[in-house]
Amino acid sequence: MKPPPFDYHRPRSLGEALDVLAGTGADGKVLAGGQSLIPLLNMRLAAPAHLVDINGLTELATVEEEPGGLRIGALARHARVERSARAAALQPLLGQALRLVAHPVIRNRGTVVGSLVHADPAAELPAVLALLGGSVRLARRGGTRDVPAAEFFTGPLESAAGPGELAVSAFFPALPPRSGTAFHEVARRHGDYALAGVAALVGLDDDLRVSTARVACVSVGPVPVAADVTGACGHRPPASADWAAAARAVQDRIEPETDIHATADYRRHLTGVLVERALRDAAGEALHA
Amino acid sequence: MTTKLFGEPVQRREDPRLLTGRGRYLDDLGPDALAAAFVRSPHAHALIRDIDVSDALDVDGLVAIYTWEDLPGRLAEPLPLLIPHPALTHGRTAFPLARERVRHVGEPVVMVVARDRYLAEDACALIRVDYEVLKPVVGVEEAAQGARLVHDDVPGNVGAHLVQQAPSADGRDARELIEDAPHTLAFRLDIERSASMPLEGRGVYARWDADDSSLRVYSSTQTSTSVRMAVAAKLGLPLPKVEVIAPDVGGGFGVKIMHPWPEEVLVPWAAMLLGREVKWAEDRREHFVSSAHERAQVQFVRVGFDDDGRVLGLEVTILHDHGAYTPYGIIVPIITSTQLPGPYKLGAYRVEFSSVYTNTVQVTPYRGAGRPQAVFCMERTMDRIAAHLGLDRTAVRAANFIQPDEFPYDQGLTFQDGRPLIYDSGDYPQALRLLKELIGWDGFPARKAAAEAEGRRIGIGIGCYVEGTGVGPYEGGHVQITSDGRVHVSTGLTSQGQGHETVFAQIAAAELGVPLERVSVVTGDTRRFGYAVGTFASRAAVMSGNAIALACRKVREKALRIAADALEADPRDLEITDGVVHVAGSPKAAIPLATVAVLSNPLRYAFDAEAVRATQFAGTSSPDRPPVDAGDEPGLEGRDYYSPIRSTFASGMHAAIVETDPLTAEIRILRYAVVHDCGNLINPMIVEGQIHGGVAQGVGGALYERMVYDGHGQLLNASFMDFLMPYATEVPKVETAHLQTPSPLNPLGIKGAGEAGVIPVSAVIASAVEDAEGIPIARMPLSPSDLFDLRRAAS
Numbered sequence A: 001m002k003p004p005p006f007d008y009h010r011p012r013s014l015g016e017a018l019d020v021l022a023g024t025g026a027d028g029k030v031l032a033g034g035q036s037l038i039p040l041l042n043m044r045l046a047a048p049a050h051l052v053d054i055n056g057l058t059e060l061a062t063v064e065e066e067p068g069g070l071r072i073g074a075l076a077r078h079a080r081v082e083r084s085a086r087a088a089a090l091q092p093l094l095g096q097a098l099r100l101v102a103h104p105v106i107r108n109r110g111t112v113v114g115s116l117v118h119a120d121p122a123a124e125l126p127a128v129l130a131l132l133g134g135s136v137r138l139a140r141r142g143g144t145r146d147v148p149a150a151e152f153f154t155g156p157l158e159s160a161a162g163p164g165e166l167a168v169s170a171f172f173p174a175l176p177p178r179s180g181t182a183f184h185e186v187a188r189r190h191g192d193y194a195l196a197g198v199a200a201l202v203g204l205d206d207d208l209r210v211s212t213a214r215v216a217c218v219s220v221g222p223v224p225v226a227a228d229v230t231g232a233c234g235h236r237p238p239a240s241a242d243w244a245a246a247a248r249a250v251q252d253r254i255e256p257e258t259d260i261h262a263t264a265d266y267r268r269h270l271t272g273v274l275v276e277r278a279l280r281d282a283a284g285e286a287l288h289a
Numbered sequence B: 001m002t003t004k005l006f007g008e009p010v011q012r013r014e015d016p017r018l019l020t021g022r023g024r025y026l027d028d029l030g031p032d033a034l035a036a037a038f039v040r041s042p043h044a045h046a047l048i049r050d051i052d053v054s055d056a057l058d059v060d061g062l063v064a065i066y067t068w069e070d071l072p073g074r075l076a077e078p079l080p081l082l083i084p085h086p087a088l089t090h091g092r093t094a095f096p097l098a099r100e101r102v103r104h105v106g107e108p109v110v111m112v113v114a115r116d117r118y119l120a121e122d123a124c125a126l127i128r129v130d131y132e133v134l135k136p137v138v139g140v141e142e143a144a145q146g147a148r149l150v151h152d153d154v155p156g157n158v159g160a161h162l163v164q165q166a167p168s169a170d171g172r173d174a175r176e177l178i179e180d181a182p183h184t185l186a187f188r189l190d191i192e193r194s195a196s197m198p199l200e201g202r203g204v205y206a207r208w209d210a211d212d213s214s215l216r217v218y219s220s221t222q223t224s225t226s227v228r229m230a231v232a233a234k235l236g237l238p239l240p241k242v243e244v245i246a247p248d249v250g251g252g253f254g255v256k257i258m259h260p261w262p263e264e265v266l267v268p269w270a271a272m273l274l275g276r277e278v279k280w281a282e283d284r285r286e287h288f289v290s291s292a293h294e295r296a297q298v299q300f301v302r303v304g305f306d307d308d309g310r311v312l313g314l315e316v317t318i319l320h321d322h323g324a325y326t327p328y329g330i331i332v333p334i335i336t337s338t339q340l341p342g343p344y345k346l347g348a349y350r351v352e353f354s355s356v357y358t359n360t361v362q363v364t365p366y367r368g369a370g371r372p373q374a375v376f377c378m379e380r381t382m383d384r385i386a387a388h389l390g391l392d393r394t395a396v397r398a399a400n401f402i403q404p405d406e407f408p409y410d411q412g413l414t415f416q417d418g419r420p421l422i423y424d425s426g427d428y429p430q431a432l433r434l435l436k437e438l439i440g441w442d443g444f445p446a447r448k449a450a451a452e453a454e455g456r457r458i459g460i461g462i463g464c465y466v467e468g469t470g471v472g473p474y475e476g477g478h479v480q481i482t483s484d485g486r487v488h489v490s491t492g493l494t495s496q497g498q499g500h501e502t503v504f505a506q507i508a509a510a511e512l513g514v515p516l517e518r519v520s521v522v523t524g525d526t527r528r529f530g531y532a533v534g535t536f537a538s539r540a541a542v543m544s545g546n547a548i549a550l551a552c553r554k555v556r557e558k559a560l561r562i563a564a565d566a567l568e569a570d571p572r573d574l575e576i577t578d579g580v581v582h583v584a585g586s587p588k589a590a591i592p593l594a595t596v597a598v599l600s601n602p603l604r605y606a607f608d609a610e611a612v613r614a615t616q617f618a619g620t621s622s623p624d625r626p627p628v629d630a631g632d633e634p635g636l637e638g639r640d641y642y643s644p645i646r647s648t649f650a651s652g653m654h655a656a657i658v659e660t661d662p663l664t665a666e667i668r669i670l671r672y673a674v675v676h677d678c679g680n681l682i683n684p685m686i687v688e689g690q691i692h693g694g695v696a697q698g699v700g701g702a703l704y705e706r707m708v709y710d711g712h713g714q715l716l717n718a719s720f721m722d723f724l725m726p727y728a729t730e731v732p733k734v735e736t737a738h739l740q741t742p743s744p745l746n747p748l749g750i751k752g753a754g755e756a757g758v759i760p761v762s763a764v765i766a767s768a769v770e771d772a773e774g775i776p777i778a779r780m781p782l783s784p785s786d787l788f789d790l791r792r793a794a795s
């Protein structure tokens, strides 16, 4: 369990990083927190010729408010965002999700943006981005582009970030007024990737009836599965909303698979249970918002 | 008071070292040694057609590449079958490097030695082995069908077959009694594979001293003495020229009592051949596919019982998965077969096992060593009887208990040490009373009803066991008091963090009457003590503890004799307090043990002020006697051995309360209670620590751990990502109560405690989940997905 040989680069500025990445192209891999990449290297499942370590780019260690939301830089660690008061105030779902990501030691190193680029369909943050309709900012030498969540996750462990590109930040829209969020999941052990998990956002209108209800599910498809279930819930107060119908609607949409930890049927069942729980909790939050 | 040390919760002396990163584990040694790495089979069953190393030769820093063809003499033979048994008619072991055929994924095929481990792995990646892939045998049932063979010369894949019978007092056998019983039940149980999984894997580091023609080997092993003998034999070296040392070992749990591992003979051989230090430290993937697993069994049970739930006859047929080889013999299924009756007096018992080969990692003992399976079987049976008769589960157990006045109790079976299975002591009814009180058994139905009213499902479960501990053949201890008053204790068996340095020091300090701080303990170093068996079977405290106590008693006797001479007193009037020998009741007539040590060794040469007092001209000894009397020896030291006539039998009972989520099928342990009896306690804190660790491993076996092989014999979860060991967050707080029923078999009255915690956990959790769910639980481990399936099948 030792990685195959690679060249190591540690750029000191964003410009230098983009130059190096432009030079290495498809042979280069960005190293952020290393919590996913290093195990892949050690098991020789990945063998990039160049490793571009961005841990020297402290300019990217940012958590900043922007109109309409929160921008998180590529070097902001999970732990930092989890503890950020600004993040909690603007978008509580981030904190709710981060508490479920791995363990404190891993959150001390792993990055939010790295987690998005890694695009594990079992990971929480891609689901958060998908639910909220956020975006990822990709930079390459000579330009940047913002890719919306719906286009960013392209397959299991596959994202829109191409060769030579560095994800410099991600944008998470703020929680609208009279809205609430929740994240529920079932993992085999505390901190494991979830067998199934559901992030939910519920918005209420002036009469405190459900006006938006959306969920995003993890571990039940090749990418996070986002679904608008406003219709299924019915335009009703949370106490009488039809969460079960919403759950059924989601169960019809997902394509879980059987693996060594759980059957597809169990995952589908679990997703239904968690959709109900998450929607109910999110609505409760919205009532108190 | 020094003598109070025995039985006190003395803090572990090894902890400051181990907890602050100052332990010296195998990979901390030899930083400049060459590194070995292995090309291992990617196939479960294949013929090796060709090995092409040409590309690897270009790797800068490569030192050597070895295949089976390179192995000389006895190294080229199969590895030893350590524990032969008449029933193991078809024992098979592997070659150190595969010869012509591989029989499981992970079997070593090529050894590479290079400047460092990175380069060695680079070279491994460039070696091309041409395999002719054969269809593998996976799973005991496929193996038992015998349609395909793991070893061509083992018909039906059956390595061993053994029947043991304990007929009733009036000579009737189990089958007969089951036929005639008022009630009978028959069912099947399944237990899946798990593994020891120490945090530190295996590892070997060897230095060859060409000037001295001697070999020093460090191994992360549970038996340095036996590794030494195996290495000397395999390499054709004189035993005195080989030393083996177990440094700090980061856990063993059984897998490191297996030996010699291929790497354990190959690495020293390469060190000799190359005249360079060579080291191999196992990585996690290697540990998953190249060491050993345990637990997997399928059990078929038939039981006959009366209206009170008393077992009239029990018949168990076991299919035991032995993996590809049987280097450790059939210890595991023998233990399952013989420990199955537990604390119960069965009318008659018949057990039969077939140990079958599969194209998977070999099976050798893992903490509990066959007992968790045995207890799962017996306790599931007790619960089924209770359910069938509508009786309380504890009442059925109580109806079957061996009573306190029935010891020694002969189960009529032959144990793993080849000796009769006779329980030495125990008090099972009392243990059950304590446990019921601790967990609140009698009040539970009310709690359960209250929870149900809130829409919650909870259940309570119980499991009882008896564990043969402290098996022979022997261990030894050596104790030396030097002229500075320090006490040096050594024993040959090894430590893996259990706290031996502490408990052996407690024993020595208490026996000799010296302060604990003055005692140091060395284990597992053949330079200090060459005769030993090893650390397994919960035997270290019983075996080495008693041997050290006996050695201390010899030293004490000698110290008193010499002191009596010096003080002109009767040795019978002397005692030792705080390292000073004195006449009882008159503290002035005293002589420190340090001085006694000086006097014990008549000297010609004085090298310090103390030594002057021992020279021939110092003059206490009589001119009519030789300085060292006939039959006496210089020095204040003693060596003794403890060899028991048979095992001691510790026992215990666990209970748990679990909650199952009605929707998600998650299983949570709300409470976990243990009543434990290992005879006299040397250090109750250390015993509790052993129990906690054992329960944690048991929770792993009950709810999380399984080795998932696919039909091609590939292990699908060979990493900590997918092989789920419980974290601290999954392990409940363990509530314990101790019962102390001394063993009459040894001077200290102790029994083993090392494995106890793990043994009944699967049975207990199954019992509790069954109570919560009302669905029979017949296999372990149990995941939420499994429980979901069971619910669907039941509805």
Ligand SMILES: Cc1cc2nc3c(=O)[nH]c(=O)nc-3n(C[C@H](O)[C@H](O)[C@H](O)COP(=O)(O)OP(=O)(O)OC[C@H]3O[C@@H](n4cnc5c(N)ncnc54)[C@H](O)[C@@H]3O)c2cc1C
Pocket: A029, A030, A031, A032, A033, A034, A035, A036, A037, A038, A074, A100, A101, A102, A103, A106, A109, A110, A111, A112, A113, A114, A115, A116, A117, A118, A122, A123, A124, A125, A161, A165, A166, A167, A168, A191, A192, A193, A194
């Ligand atoms: C034991 C364990 C448990 C875990 N459990 C969870 C869990 O429950 N949920 C969860 O979501 N995650 C979990 N993780 C993963 C963890 O959250 C990772 O930190 C995260 O997925 C990746 O972030 P990283 O900064 O470590 O990325 P790295 O490991 O450094 O990189 C991961 C991948 O993303 C690419 N990459 C990273 N940053 C950039 C960038 N800025 N631009 C372009 N490419 C980039 C890398 O090239 C690489 O391909 C776990 C990890 C471990 C070790």
